[in-house]
Amino acid sequence: MKEKNPWHTPVTIIITVIGVIAIVALVTVAVLQNRPVPQKYKYGIVLDAGSSHTALYIYQWRAEKDNNTGRVEQTHSCKVKGKGISSYASEPWRAGESLTLCMQEAEKRVPHKRHHETPLYLGATAGMRLLNMENSSASDRVFQAVERALQKFPFSYQGARILSGQEEGAFGWVTVNYLDDRLTQGLETTGALDLGGASTQISFVSDNYDGSESPSNSVTFRLYGNDYNLYTHSFLCYGKDQVLRMALAQQTQSGPGAILDPCFHPGYMETKNYSVLYDSPCVSDRKPQGAPSIFNHTGNGNFRQCQEVVKRVFNFSSCKYSRCSFNGVFQPLLQGPFGAFSAYYFVMNFLNLTDTSIPLESVMEKLTRYCATPWEKIKLQHPNVKLNYLAEYCFSGTYILTLLTEGYNFTSESYSSIKFIKKINGSDAGWTLGYMLNLTNMIPAEAPDSPPLPHAGYVSIVTIIAFLLFVLVILSLRPLWPRCSKQPHII
């Protein structure tokens, strides 16, 4: 007869049940542990108050990352109607008012419950730098009006200020390299070339440059555990609108009343106002005495001659450093690939010259033909392009090539390392993203500790351990198992 142990069945059942509960509990904990919480985004808004216009950018990033280190991307941009805020010096309230439509758009784009925690920044560049130099109380009034307008919105307003040229250059560089994911990986960085309406910036890392030769051109960063020694310079008055003023001002010196301009198409003719031309600190000291109030601006479309005119806006006469770009400004040896954005892109894209694998000589030949095309023909070919932009592409293209080759010393070879870009992975190239990343501490100095295992790794390991524990428990109960019924029974 089979011997019956009264503990057998209940003990086995209890232990089995505990084992199963333990496994379920362990696996559940492992699954929930460091599982991404439901997606929640954070937002930031930056207004780029440029000399020619203001643009609003909305950025978003996942909120669950520690220390705000989630990837930031641009979700929306809005171009403010009208001119830049510095053009409202005589009626500052209009500067504030001009921002309303884009701000209302931002109110709709950022989820309502995030409004109060969304930082809002306004950074002004060369237009306000010039106004501040010319008339600082007018620039203060513009800022007061802008501030009043922005504070009416439900965002977390963080202030409006003029960026230094250094900041503008450095943040443009941070943006380009962040969007290209070059900073986290410690890859070779890309230089940044920004051409605005009133200033232009060049920023790049050069290995044999330690910053000591010209400290004012040096910015050091520690980002994701890597040290960068960045060369950067902003040339005030060398944005394309101010250079055009300088070029015209120079040509009026040869005789007031009329300019025959090689940078404008044959057949182009406009009557322009001297007081408008000279209304900028970049040229005001050159205003001819007793000049008539208007002049005839006529084009004759000649690239080579235009290049000579443009070259005269640069001063190459003195350099107290080992090497200079122009105007006695230090520049180390050019290095690495470059991203060229804003007007570099607008102009070269219009001219179909963004492909830098085309040899520089061919680029110049194309521009020679373009500049020589009669103005009437150009207008017919581009009926949808704004006439003031259209009239200036020959000048702007010539300025870009002259700035790059004569100014910054790009050669036929290094020219091909430039990429004319507007966006990188969906976000606009420009200083705004870098500015926000910096102010929200979104780029850590040290590389963040990454978890030794991905989430799936934790789940698998805990499941295996739980299974082994279960097997161990079952095996440890072996002495209590009922004997095999095939054993011979002794009666």
Ligand SMILES: O=P(O)(O)OP(=O)(O)OP(=O)(O)OC[C@H]1O[C@@H](n2cnc3c(O)ncnc32)[C@H](O)[C@@H]1O
């Ligand atoms: O950086 P600052 O100097 O303050 O100026 P900005 O920020 O206003 O300058 P942008 O890069 O917006 O534009 C640079 C220049 O390009 C001009 N621009 C903008 N869109 C253009 C287009 O489609 N074609 C030609 N030029 C354009 C604009 O009027 C400026 O003169």
Ligand SMILES: [Ca+2]
């Ligand atoms: Ca700009």
